Amino acid sequence: MNKGRLKQILLLTDGCSNVGGDPIAVASMxxxxxxxxxxxxxxxxxxxxxxxxxxxxxxxxxxxxVYQFVRSKQLPKTVQMVTxxxxxxxxxxxxxxxxxxxxxxxxxxxxxxPEQRGKxxxxxxxxxETMHLDVLVLVDASASMTNKLPSIKxxxxxxxxxxxxxxxxxxxxxxxxxxxxxxxxxxxxxSSQVDSLERIFSTITPRGTTPTGPALEEALKEFAHQERPHxxxxxxxxYVF
Numbered sequence: 695m696n697k698g699r700l701k702q703i704l705l706l707t708d709g710c711s712n713v714g715g716d717p718i719a720v721a722s723m724x725x726x727x728x729x730x731x732x733x734x735x736x737x738x739x740x741x742x743x744x745x746x747x748x749x750x751x752x753x754x755x756x757x758x759x760v761y762q763f764v765r766s767k768q769l770p771k772t773v774q775m776v777t778x779x780x781x782x783x784x785x786x787x788x789x790x791x792x793x794x795x796x797x798x799x800x801x802x803x804x805x806x807x808p809e810q811r812g813k814x815x816x817x818x819x820x821x822x823e824t825m826h827l828d829v830l831v832l833v834d835a836s837a838s839m840t841n842k843l844p845s846i847k848x849x850x851x852x853x854x855x856x857x858x859x860x861x862x863x864x865x866x867x868x869x870x871x872x873x874x875x876x877x878x879x880x881x882x883x884x885s886s887q888v889d890s891l892e893r894i895f896s897t898i899t900p901r902g903t904t905p906t907g908p909a910l911e912e913a914l915k916e917f918a919h920q921e922r923p924h925x926x927x928x929x930x931x932x933y934v935f
Contacts, residue, residue, distance in 0.1 A: 698825060698826070699825065699826040699827070699828060700730075700781055700784060700785075700825050700826065700827045700828070701727070701728055701729045701730070701828050701917055701920075702729065702730050702731075702732060702759070702777065702780055702781070702827070702828065702829045702830070703724070703729060703730070703731045703732070703757070703759075703829075703830050703832055703910065703913050703914075704732050704733075704734070704773070704776065704777065704829055704830070704831045704832065705731065705732070705733045705734070705753065705832045705834075705906070705910070706733075706734050706736065706769075706773075706831065706832070706833050706834060706846060707733070707734075707735060707736065707746075707750070707834035707839075707904070707906065708735070708736040708737070708738065708741045708742060708746075708834060708836075708838055708839055708842065709741055709742060709746055709834065709836060709838055709904050710742075710743075710745055710746045710749050710904065710906075711749065711904050711905065711906035711907055712903055712904050712905075713872075713903045713904065713905045713908075714877065714905040714906070714907045714908035715907035715908060715911065716907055717749065717753050717906040717907040717910050718749070718752045718753055718756050719756075719907070720907050720910040720911045720914065721752075721753045721754075721756035721757035721910060722756040722757070723914060724756075724757040724758065724759075724914060725757075725758055727914055727917045727918055728917075729757070729914065729917050730757055730758050730759040730780050730783075730784055731753060731754060731756070731757025731758070731759045731910065732754060732757070732759035732760050732761065732776050732777070732780045733750045733751075733753050733754045733757075733759065733761045733762075734750075734761070734762050734763075734764060734769070734772060734773065734776055735747060735750035735761065735762070735763045735764075736763075736764060736765070736766050736769070736839075736842055737763050737764065737765060738765050738766050738841075738842065741838050742763070747763060749906075750763070753906075753910075758784075758787075759780050759783075760776055760779050760780045760783060761776075762775070762776050766841075766842040766845040766846075767845060769842075769845045769846060769848070769849040770845070770848050770849040770852045771852075772849070773849040773850070773852070773853050774849075774852060774853055774856050777829060777853060777856075777857075781827065785821050785825075823860055823861045823862060824860075824861045824862045825862050826862050826863040826864070827857065827860065827862060827863070827864045827865070828864075828865050828866070828867075828884070828917075829853070829857070829864075829865075829866040829867075830866070830867045830869065830913050830916060830917075831850060831853075831866055831867065831868045831869070832869050832870075832871065832878070832909055832910070832913055833846060833868065833869070833870045833871070833881075833898075834870075834871065834904060834906070835870040835871060835872070835879075835898050835899070835900050835901065836872070836900060836901060836902060836903060836904045837900045837901065837902050838900075839900055840900045843895055843898060843900075844895075846895075847891055847892075847894075847895045850866075850868065850891060851891055853866065854866065854886070854887070854891075857886065858886060863886075864886055865884045865885060865886050866882075866884070866885070866886075867880070867882055867883055867884045867885070867916075868881045868882040868891075868894055869881060869909070869912075869913065870898055871904075871905055871906070871908075871909035872901050872903050872904070872905050872909070874899075874901070876912075877905050877908035877909050877911070877912050878908075878909050878912045878913070881894040881897070881898070882894050
């Protein structure tokens with residue numbers, strides 16, 4: 695069975711986009727590349743405000759992902775939780791789509807008899823551990839994020855260790871925005887290791903603007919260069935319910 699590859703963008707930010715295109719419009723294109731966009735809004739000193747919270751929520755919803763608001767000290771646990779929750783949500787969507795394909799347009803996991811529903815849950819758990827996973831971490835490096843970077847570094851170290859414990863191949867990359875002069879700066883290419891995190895964070899220079907839309911657009915282009923995702927139909931063909 696070809697289990698494919700789960701693709702995620704994880705956006706970490708503490709403010710509203712203030713330059714470039716609309717990040718929500720960009721996020722709405724994520725599905726074309728089989729990518730989910732998840733957002734963690736950092737609320738220390740209420741830097742996000744109501745407008746920023748609405749943008750965080752709308753980016754995640756447009757990108758078919760999940761969102762969470764946290765203080766920076768909560769980031770290590772939250773980054774792992776959001777990544778896992780988004781993975782399960784994506785798999786649940788795939789399973790429901792497959793069931794509709796096999797059993798009828800209105801069939802959902804929740805409508806199955808308990809025994810069959812339990813088997814579907816087992817399939818989702820198995821896929822969650824064995825599917826390949828790519829997470830592109832997009833870090834807001836605007837001036838207000840300066841004091842939050844140590845927490846982000848610890849969160850990414852913990853995320854990497856968690857990903858390495860999975861059966862499936864796991865990789866992540868770290869980009870910051872804004873770049874100079876580009877919208878983003880690629881701090882770490884795709885890797886399963888954390889060895890370079892210390893060097894990465896020592897080279898981040900926070901700047902004034904928050905070009906969230908252009909940064910998301912560049913992140914989607916990264917996935918566009920990869921092979922297009924396989925069709926979701928057939929993911930469950932080796933399982934008998």
